[in-house]
Amino acid sequence: MTDHRKSYRLIILMIFPLLFGGCLSPVKDLYPENIAERTVPIFIVSHGWHAGIAIESEYIHHLLPNHSRIPDTKFLKFGWGDYRYYSDSDAGFWLMLRAAMLPTRSTLHVVGFDMPIERYFFNSRVIRIQITEQGAEELGKYISERFYRDSGGDVLFQADGLYTNSAFFRARGLYYMPKTSNSWTARALRKTGYPITPIYGLTSGNVMKQASKDGEWIRE
Numbered sequence: 001m002t003d004h005r006k007s008y009r010l011i012i013l014m015i016f017p018l019l020f021g022g023c024l025s026p027v028k029d030l031y032p033e034n035i036a037e038r039t040v041p042i043f044i045v046s047h048g049w050h051a052g053i054a055i056e057s058e059y060i061h062h063l064l065p066n067h068s069r070i071p072d073t074k075f076l077k078f079g080w081g082d083y084r085y086y087s088d089s090d091a092g093f094w095l096m097l098r099a100a101m102l103p104t105r106s107t108l109h110v111v112g113f114d115m116p117i118e119r120y121f122f123n124s125r126v127i128r129i130q131i132t133e134q135g136a137e138e139l140g141k142y143i144s145e146r147f148y149r150d151s152g153g154d155v156l157f158q159a160d161g162l163y164t165n166s167a168f169f170r171a172r173g174l175y176y177m178p179k180t181s182n183s184w185t186a187r188a189l190r191k192t193g194y195p196i197t198p199i200y201g202l203t204s205g206n207v208m209k210q211a212s213k214d215g216e217w218i219r220e
Contacts, residue, residue, distance in 0.1 A: 028193070029193070030134055038135075041129070042054065046125040051181070060140030060143065070112075075120075076112055078143050079108070080106060082181075083104065083105045113165065135193050139192050141191075146171050146172055147171065182201050196211065
């Protein structure tokens with residue numbers, strides 16, 4: 001096979017899932033059609049470039065690592081991204097370009113708060129989705145597994161977070177395109193059984209669009 005035919009074949013293999021993959025169906029055992037069976041609210045929050053996922057801590061706190069910097073609050077919100085760009089509130093163009101172009105270490109941002117989510121993130125777009133307790137359990141397991149652990153099993157605190165009661169922890173996995181903070185949020189939501197296709201979730205706008213199909217806007 002000639003080089004150019006190999007290249008065409010590779011391109012076709014890369015774009016085929018995007019063109020014909022369609023939206024994933026709900027995982028019925030986790031995300032039943034009857035909303036009365038879905039008693040746990042979760043929230044998808046878009047801050048512009050980044051989207052994250054929040055839940056009442058009572059549903060997942062028992063699954064998270066035992067660390068003093070994980071907030072003991074009613075709500076917890078999680079986001080994942082490049083460890084330098086995400087954790088730098090003054091990050092400029094070059095850090096953004098580096099994060100987009102090079103495989104880099106990742107970080108997990110944990111935010112704790114007690115007030116209603118639409119008041120705490122008053123400048124953000126928020127969608128509420130109802131899931132099952134089993135779906136919440138799967139979400140908690142997924143988030144817990146994203147924390148990097150050293151040889152002794154301890155998680156590694158990296159830096160103060162972007163909010164008063166928040167922190168960055170070293171995370172598992174490399175950050176690179178198309179493995180973005182938004183596709184991470186889409187994968188986290190998919191763990192609940194929600195009908196979202198993470199491969200489409202490169203941008204926060206796409207994540208919010210997919211989340212809104214069976215969710216409720218509480219701040220647009």
